[in-house]
Amino acid sequence: MTDKRVKASVLEACVAQPQSLDGLIDYAQDSIVSKTILDKPVGTITLFAFDERQKLSEHTAPYDAVVQVIEGRGQLTIGGAPVTVSAGEIVIMPGNVPHSVAADERFKMLLTMIRA
Numbered sequence: 001m002t003d004k005r006v007k008a009s010v011l012e013a014c015v016a017q018p019q020s021l022d023g024l025i026d027y028a029q030d031s032i033v034s035k036t037i038l039d040k041p042v043g044t045i046t047l048f049a050f051d052e053r054q055k056l057s058e059h060t061a062p063y064d065a066v067v068q069v070i071e072g073r074g075q076l077t078i079g080g081a082p083v084t085v086s087a088g089e090i091v092i093m094p095g096n097v098p099h100s101v102a103a104d105e106r107f108k109m110l111l112t113m114i115r116a
Helices: 003-008
Strands: 034-042 043-048 055-059 067-071 071-076 081-086 090-093 097-102 105-112
Touching: 043 097, 067 081, 071 090, 071 105, 081 105
Parallel strands: none
Antiparallel strands: 034 043, 043 105, 055 097, 067 090, 067 105, 071 081, 071 097
């Protein structure tokens, strides 16, 4: 892999300098905004901003995913069980288990997917 390809998969603002997670992404009315921070063969780190009442429908991913809530409150459903999450909390969504995300209010989360 060339250096050019590696750089294209990294949010340059975060390379070798600190950034505030909540400042890297803004809300959009009636939408879900996502921004990839890092995308590598071994995993991805993606920042999401959900406007209130927005949701990602139930789906399944083949790998474990770590959700870290940055701001606000939301509802995860993991394997049919509701899980309320708030700013400062973390939860692991196991691979191959159906899950969904719904915003009770505006909230931001960092999703780290581990592909191994």
